[in-house]
Amino acid sequence: MIFSRISFGKKLTAISLSFLSLGIFNVKTSYSADNIFFVYSPLIASLRVESLEKFAKDGTVNQNLGFYLNLARVNEQQKAEFRRALTTPVKVDPVLLSRILNTDEAERLLNYFGSVINIRGGSNGKFLLRGALIKSAMEEDGLTLLNVLRNLAVDIQINIPRILNYSEQINLVVNGSDLFVDEVARLGEKEAELSEPVDFSKLTDIRQLGSFSVTNSRLNLLDSTRNRELYVEIFQPAELKGENIPVVIFSHGLSSRPEDFSRWATHLASYGYVVVLPQHPGSDTQQTEDFLAGFSRQIFRLNEFIDRPLDITFVLNELTRLNNQQFGGKLNLESVGVGGHSFGGYTALAVAGAKINFQQLERSCNLEIGNLNTALLLQCRALQLPRKDYNFRDERVKAVFTINPVNASIFGIDGLNNIDIPLFVAAGSYDPATPFVFEQARTFPFLTDQNVYLQLQEGQAHVDFSQLDAGITDLIETVGNLTLPSPYLLDEYTNSMTLAFFQVHLRNEEDYRVFLQSSYAQYLSQGQDFKTFLITSQFLPELRDKYKQFLMDNYDLIFR
Structure with a gap:
């Protein structure tokens, strides 16, 4: 290839x-x-x-x-x-x-x-x-x-x-996408050059499964206060050893389901984690099927902006209730990790403390260039919510890992800077649903916390196209000269970083910090046509300056 x-x-x-x-x-x-x-x-x-x-x-x-x-x-x-x-x-x-x-x-x-x-x-x-x-x-x-x-x-x-005018805006998005992908790659390489040299080939290969065999089970739950039924998929070591076993809850995206993230959950569970994948009824595959069958008028329910983060808190409460009888009281539920993909990224950020910024959202939804941001198709619906101060922060959440998160307009920079716990953002250069230039590149440079990381994966296109139905696959194949990376390569990029992040910021395993640096991303990319890059808070100022200059140079076209 x-x-x-x-x-x-x-x-x-x-x-x-x-x-x-x-x-x-x-x-x-x-x-x-x-x-x-x-x-x-x-x-x-x-x-x-x-x-x-x-x-x-x-x-x-x-x-x-x-x-x-x-x-x-x-x-x-x-x-x-x-x-x-x-x-x-x-x-x-x-x-x-x-x-x-x-x-x-x-x-x-x-x-x-x-x-x-x-x-x-x-x-x-x-x-x-x-x-x-x-x-x-x-x-x-x-x-x-x-x-x-x-x-x-x-x-x-x-x-x-x-x-x-639209043609000019499309060219701006094209050039802006190239600009910021190149800039993240440049900063990643620069950061790697400044790091102490490490021979990663002599360290544990965290792309591979850990030593624990993994079992999978399902729990059906009812939140009587909201009259909301949901199920959770649980991936855990076959034998729970020791105390204070770390827990990570992962939120699926729109029109998705918990099982779609079983490979990711299995990898983390093989290193001793209990990984819980909740269903979000109202924005999952069942809701999509109901829509297609004519049982619902919308692809997702408006109240999902509220129900999704509340699902995370509810699941944590249920795990606390079940800890003794089902897990022998071994789960650490006072310091948990949360992850999320796409709409699940919004969910994870919300329980980490990000707040909906209606003024920012309204501005974004009214901008002409915003019509090119497909992520606004989801975010702008939140303008129909009652205007109030929504606070979904769950203090038990101590670290957040997001993949292609929906975030830039619904939270904005002010809303995201309410997060004061370690945050990892993974983005894709081909992502059509939460485009990098509109979403992650627009907010990450302005985060103020020191424990923040940005990973860019070349060719990552939001979802694993190998799992899509033939109609969508055929559509993607009509895009000329488009080659996508192997989903297993992208799994390696994501799984290794997810593990390293939670090992350091949830489990306090400092030996894994060596993997949370740009030189490790370089190591992962050796010999690959599609590479991954990682930058940390050290290089936020340079990325921030580049984004500010981009806005100044194109002010009239962006804000007209």
Whole structure:
């Protein structure tokens, strides 16, 4: 496998746009559009839908369409690709599409595209788009670009200045992604050069399983105060030896489930930890299945912003209640670790002390460039919560490890700096769901605690694509020149750092601190096409200055 670190941002944008296109296609009307008007004040030009139909049918380029193709200097190969794009159907259930397009998340996407595709006169075309998408999906030919254009209820106009503005913003995100990935890599290498040399080959290989055999069990729990049923998966050493056995609770992401993190839990349990993976009903796979089946109108319940951190506290209380009878009183439940992935990262940060910052969230959700941050599809829903001071801090939590955490807008820098315990943030350079440039790079440089770590994994794309259904996998494979790292390599990067972090900051095993430095990340990356980098609080000032300069250089484009 040959891989170059050039243009992470371009690949990230490609993945993100693939996800956006997956979510936006589906909708109904009985009228049709005849013309598409391109508006670049004071100029207005029109393209007839009939011209596109003739072109799609037999390749005929009439004078009307030829004007635009010549203006864009389209060659023969590009014409052929355009014909395919007009007529290639997207297979989708129209009923499911209608459900998707009526969610809060899809409303934000439709509003974004509708700001470019307008009703004549300049009004946002989101409702027009929704109807055309659903009607096209219901037709025999299926959902194609040409069918969508046919099924628009009225003539539309394309806002060219806004397209140009969005194009500038996309380029900014691409370049910003590249910039900060490169900067973390540079700082990681610089930090490694300043470290005392270590021969890691002579130390314990913490990528490998530990000496404990591991068992797995499930507990079904009921929180009667919230009338909330959930289960937890428990991974633990087959024989609990000694006292004060460390406990780590790990929170799964949106549309996920506890079992998805069994490899990670097994690795930690093999070193003597009891790892507890709670279900979060309302934002797990069952909620997604209920949505797809029409039993729920939303992909996740709004109250999950509150219920998820309360689930962690409830599980801790239950473990305390069960400690004597099920674990022989050996669990240390006064000093526990919490981890989380994506929405679970939000959950872990909340119980660590991060507070929802509604002012910051509202600003982010109103920024035009925020439409390119897919993480805001989740975060902006929190604006529907009652505006109050939410405090989910559980004092028993002493260290937090997050992977691709949702954080930057819902907490902001002020909200995150309420955390005063050790914090580890793992990020991916290809992450389309919580993009590095919008999420982790935006907040990590401004954290004030000294026990903070940032790990960047090249090619990590938020989830293990090898476990996804064929439809999503096929979609990702359509992104040109996209190569992803082995999930087992990413497991090694994550498992080794997770173990080292909790060994030092939960178990007080100082011998493991040597693994929490940039030179160890370099060692892990030897011979790999996809590398990992680690920086600590020592280099936060340099990363912070780089981010501030980035904001100053692009102020008008970001904050317009």
